[in-house]
Amino acid sequence: MNFFNQNEIEYKLIIKYVVGLFIMNIGIAFSIKSNLGSTPVVSVPYAISLITGIDIGICNTLFQCFLVLIEFMLLRSAFHPKHFLQVFVGILFGAFTSISMIILSIIPQASVLWVQILFLILGILFLAFGLFLYVPTNVVPVAVDGLTQxxxxxxxxxxTKIKVIMDISWIVLSWILSFVFLGHFDGSAGIGTIIAAMSIGTAVKLMNMIYARFSGQEADLKKM
Structure with missing residues (x-):
């Protein structure tokens, strides 16, 4: 069931979709709290947030909307009006980023290595679980995935090939922005960002294996 195919979407899928997006952002917040670097998907808006002092949720929303514009320029006639739904998803995604950071504001930034590792693992697991819920609904992709498409x-x-290239590109771009405007590379992307990029896909697959073990069927994890 897909907006892009103009099929009817069950309300349960939408709930699962929204919950998945929110859980993804909890993972993003934990990654930021780890002080080892944010996840690739928000590394650029996080760098912009560090540079400007603007809330990361607002930066994330603007970034997602900008990606929709690039997608429009690439697809041209193949870009249909319904694709603009990604703008609304971007607004929701950015709002969830801000809410998640507020929720985790009661937790101090990690300064001890084992706490940093713990937060990084939690970030990867939450983000993977969010993807596990969000991707199979096949509703509307977050703009980062839409641009990858x-x-x-x-x-x-x-x-898959373009996804890897895009993730690496976001990391490199965040490093460039951080170095040019802040004078250093660390902050928006670090070793944790690279580990997350390499580990999230595997974590999602493991969750799907566990789900299949207990339910007797696998979730459809094809990309939107």
Missing amino acids: AVSITTNQSF
């Missing part, structure tokens, strides 16, 4: 289509390359 657009690049995949225009270059005729696989989504």
